[in-house]
Amino acid sequence: xxxxxxxxxxxxxxxxxxxxxxxxxxxxxxxxxxxxxxxxxxxxxxxxxxxxxxxxxxxxxxxxxxxxxxxxxxxxxxxxxxxxxxxxxxxxxxxxxxxxxxxxxxxxxxxxxxxxxxxxxxxxxxxxxxxxxxxxxxxxxxxxxxxxxxxxxxxxxxxxxxxxxxxxxxxxxxxxxxxxxxxxxxxxxxxxxxxxxxxxxxxxxxxxxxxxxxxxxxxxxxxxxxxxxxxxxxxxxxxxxxxxxxxxxxxxxxxxxxxxxxxxxxxxxxxxxxxxxxxxxxxxxxxxxxxxxxxxxxxxxxxxxxxxxxxxxxxxxxxxxxxxxxxxxxxxxxxxxxxxxxxxxxxxxxxxxxxxxxxxxxxxxxxxxxxxxxxxxxxxxxxxxxxxxxxxxxxxxxxxxxxxxxxxxxxxxxxxxxxxxxxxxxxxxxxxxxxxxxxxxxxxxxxxxxxxxxxxxxxxxxxxxxxxxxxxxxxxxxxxxxxxxxxxxxxxxxxxxxxxxxxxxxxxxxxxxxxxxxxxxxxxxxxxxxxxxxxxxxxxxxxxxxxxxxxxxxxxxxxxxxxxxxxxxxxxxxxxxxxxxxxxxxxxxxxxxxxxxxxxxxxxxxxxxxxxxxxxxxxxxxxxxxxxxxxxxxxxxxxxxxxxxxxx
Amino acid sequence: xxxxxxxxxxxxxxxxxxxxxxxxxxxxxxxxxxxxxxxxxxxxxxxxxxxxxxxxxxxxxxxxxxxxxxxxxxxxxxxxxxxxxxxxxxxxxxxxxxxxxxxxxxxxxxxxxxxxxxxxxxxxxxxxxxxxxxxxxxxxxxxxxxxxxxxxxxxxxxxxxxxxxxxxxxxxxxx
Numbered sequence: 001x002x003x004x005x006x007x008x009x010x011x012x013x014x015x016x017x018x019x020x021x022x023x024x025x026x027x028x029x030x031x032x033x034x035x036x037x038x039x040x041x042x043x044x045x046x047x048x049x050x051x052x053x054x055x056x057x058x059x060x061x062x063x064x065x066x067x068x069x070x071x072x073x074x075x076x077x078x079x080x081x082x083x084x085x086x087x088x089x090x091x092x093x094x095x096x097x098x099x100x101x102x103x104x105x106x107x108x109x110x111x112x113x114x115x116x117x118x119x120x121x122x123x124x125x126x127x128x129x130x131x132x133x134x135x136x137x138x139x140x141x142x143x144x145x146x147x148x149x150x151x152x153x154x155x156x157x158x159x160x161x162x163x164x165x166x167x168x169x170x171x172x173x174x175x176x177x178x179x180x181x182x183x184x185x186x187x188x189x190x191x192x193x194x195x196x197x198x199x200x201x202x203x204x205x206x207x208x209x210x211x212x213x214x215x216x217x218x219x220x221x222x223x224x225x226x227x228x229x230x231x232x233x234x235x236x237x238x239x240x241x242x243x244x245x246x247x248x249x250x251x252x253x254x255x256x257x258x259x260x261x262x263x264x265x266x267x268x269x270x271x272x273x274x275x276x277x278x279x280x281x282x283x284x285x286x287x288x289x290x291x292x293x294x295x296x297x298x299x300x301x302x303x304x305x306x307x308x309x310x311x312x313x314x315x316x317x318x319x320x321x322x323x324x325x326x327x328x329x330x331x332x333x334x335x336x337x338x339x340x341x342x343x344x345x346x347x348x349x350x351x352x353x354x355x356x357x358x359x360x361x362x363x364x365x366x367x368x369x370x371x372x373x374x375x376x377x378x379x380x381x382x383x384x385x386x387x388x389x390x391x392x393x394x395x396x397x398x399x400x401x402x403x404x405x406x407x408x409x410x411x412x413x414x415x416x417x418x419x420x421x422x423x424x425x426x427x428x429x430x431x432x433x434x435x436x437x438x439x440x441x442x443x444x445x446x447x448x449x450x451x452x453x454x455x456x457x458x459x460x461x462x463x464x465x466x467x468x469x470x471x472x473x474x475x476x477x478x479x480x481x482x483x484x485x486x487x488x489x490x491x492x493x494x495x496x497x498x499x500x501x502x503x504x505x506x507x508x509x510x511x512x513x514x515x516x517x518x519x520x521x522x523x524x525x526x527x528x529x530x531x532x533x534x535x536x537x538x539x540x541x542x543x544x545x546x547x548x549x550x551x552x553x554x555x556x557x558x559x560x561x562x563x564x565x566x567x568x569x570x571x572x573x574x575x576x577x578x579x580x581x582x583x584x585x586x587x588x589x590x591x592x593x594x595x596x597x598x599x600x601x602x603x604x605x606x607x608x609x610x611x612x613x614x615x616x617x618x619x620x621x622x623x624x625x626x627x628x629x630x631x632x633x634x635x636x637x638x639x640x641x642x643x644x645x646x647x648x
Numbered sequence: 649x650x651x652x653x654x655x656x657x658x659x660x661x662x663x664x665x666x667x668x669x670x671x672x673x674x675x676x677x678x679x680x681x682x683x684x685x686x687x688x689x690x691x692x693x694x695x696x697x698x699x700x701x702x703x704x705x706x707x708x709x710x711x712x713x714x715x716x717x718x719x720x721x722x723x724x725x726x727x728x729x730x731x732x733x734x735x736x737x738x739x740x741x742x743x744x745x746x747x748x749x750x751x752x753x754x755x756x757x758x759x760x761x762x763x764x765x766x767x768x769x770x771x772x773x774x775x776x777x778x779x780x781x782x783x784x785x786x787x788x789x790x791x792x793x794x795x796x797x798x799x800x801x802x803x804x805x806x807x808x809x810x811x812x813x814x815x816x817x818x819x820x821x822x823x
Binding site: 288 | 658
């Protein structure tokens with residue numbers, strides 16, 4: 001019954017999306033006012049129905065209803081409750097339902113609260129949101145029904161991939177999806193604005209909080225995903241330039257560019273067409289990423305349901321939505337007037353420069369990700385990895401970081417570097433001193449060296465906007481910007497340090513024996529069996545001491561899951577303020593010794609602290625924007641009521 | 649701004665769609681071929697994996713005679729299935745050397761007693777080091793090595809009846 005309720009809600013939601021589209025489109029014409037009244041309620045009810053449908057799927061997984069195919073394929077009665085729930089979206093059908101749910105809820109939210117834009121643009125936006133939604137409803141209902149029943153209920157479920165039975169993976173997919181799909185709002189705003197030719201600062205102000213919200217979730221999702229890959233896969237790496245990782249990085253890059261260009265549009269009424277295009281591109285990147293991952297046309301460590309039929313379906317949706325939006329852009333961009341002019345040395349100038357750099361990086365990641373797709377068409381197998389992405393990306397990242405340090409110090413419209421000479425000299429000389437010092441004391445490669453120096457310079461520069469201003473009067477959004485920029489510096493420092501200074505030991509150690517890695521001494525005290533709710537493991541008890549200090553215990557495991565049967569290594573992390581000791585225990589060799597793989601990674605944790613700071617900066621900026629908007633609204637309401645009183 | 653530039657994003661996107669659509673129509677080939685083909689074998693010196701056959705070194709494969717190098721293991725089920733076909737290859741004159749992956753001598757002996765022993769030498773690769781070095785990603789795999797110790801051909805998965813003539817042809821070509 002629950003599965004049928006979920007399915008019925010899904011069909012109803014799809015029908016409401018169709019209503020929302022038709023009503024929103026007809027309302028654009030003369031005399032469509034009556035239909036216009038339907039659009040917002042349709043969006044809200046559609047969101048509630050989709051949410052209800054997803055809730056029903058969660059209930060099915062919580063109860064382990066084995067008569068439902070998806071539950072039988074992806075769950076197991078002996079799984080812990082949290083992983084039963086996460087099993088609901090740890091598969092193709094469930095994650096697509098999550099996708100459409102987030103999309104419908106986002107549509108409902110804009111329908112409920114967004115009042116700044118002209119009503120016509122708003123209706124066009126909601127119609128666009130519904131139009132995109134319909135495609136995904138069709139995909140779900142026609143080719144990926146999550147509520148399908150089995151003719152005969154299964155005796156027991158097949159379980160969830162043990163690699164996915166991890167607390168990080170419970171939150172990672174929903175976080176990323178809110179980010180991906182949240183960008184659909186920016187897409188719909190862009191399409192709506194193109195349709196009604198209303199591209200102005202109000203449009204940017206209306207769109208900005210939505211982009212910020214999606215961007216915060218994307219940032220958190222990428223950070224969490226990177227940390228998960230780091231400790232769960234047991235390779236000690238934190239970024240692999242895997243197609244799926246790139247699929248999450250590309251929308252983030254586009255959304256970052258969009259945030260900044262929307263700022264220019266909101267404050268200075270410039271970059272109209274560019275902002276619109278980024279709005280289209282950001283969500284397009286989410287959809288392209290999903291397509292690449294789901295269709296199986298690129299080989300990735302993230303093996304999702306690989307099914308050419310589904311791939312074809314999503315490709316069709318891509319042509320319809322992205323192709324349609326880009327066509328509309330090409331036809332209408334000429335009629336969107338250019339907006340205000342500004343000089344190259346100005347806040348806008350710096351933002352434009354960084355926008356171009358971000359887009360160049362996006363292009364590099366896109367080309368690297370798609371390159372195998374192109375060469376395979378000519379029967380050449382290639383795999384594109386760090387040797388391409390790192391140096392080629394750095395060509396654009398380095399100038400971007402430099403301008404990022406300077407940009408926030410500049411004034412809007414026109415400025416001169418002479419005015420900000422003092423901070424430039426401070427940041428420049430500290431960075432230069434660091435460059436000399438690091439290259440004299442160590443012999444590290446050029447990229448990590450640049451990374452360390454730029455991180456230091458940017459860290460100092462990111463708080464320079466405080467100079468000469470009263471701290472209390474500084475807007476929250478400015479704090480947000482400073483913290484986010486500082487977060488970039490922190491993450492960069494972690495990446496550079498990890499790359500430059502990591503040490504690795506692979507040793508075969510008998511029980512009681514010891515080995516060393518970097519400043520650590522590691523003693524294998526014991527190997528003992530241990531068990532969890534659905535696995536057994538051999539656990540190594542390691543006593544580790546840093547630089548001759550007191551020993552602490554760390555317990556890497558080699559786990560055997562039995563539903564489904566699979567072996568995983570659970571690395572153990574010993575965290576200090578200045579880095580992490582990463583230990584993995586392997587098999588026992590023929591002579592009774594155990595394989596230990598140990599890494600000392602100085603300051604590696606800063607990568608994720610940085611990611612969290614970036615997201616925190618986003619949250620502060622969002623709070624600042626929303627509060628400013630509420631204030632503006634209440635002032636407007638007050639003046640309106642005062643005017644009404646005066647008129648009486 | 650020049651007006652044609654507004655068409656660039658659409659044009660690039662359609663190009664992508666073209667390639668993606670083409671790829672979707674292509675059958676998916678999941679085999680991963682070794683990039684080591686055409687490369688010389690790395691230096692190695694493997695201990696014997698069984699009492700009645702010598703171990704395996706790089707020098708053994710550089711005496712001018714082309715050989716088949718079979719990567720296998722006693723714990724590997726497809727290896728049981730391919731055993732009669734390896735025996736057929738041996739009867740047709742192929743010299744087969746084995747590399748036992750992560751195996752124990754007693755298990756190797758039991759396997760060879762049960763399913764036959766087509767190998768002239770069997771080296772023991774306890775940590776998959778040689779396996780990884782020659783670009784093999786699974787068990788079983790069969791390589792054609794020419795007389796100078798250069799890898800000429802890689803067969804992925806178990807050897808079936810159809811593969812026997814193919815391997816014999818590759819072996820002759822490696823002369």
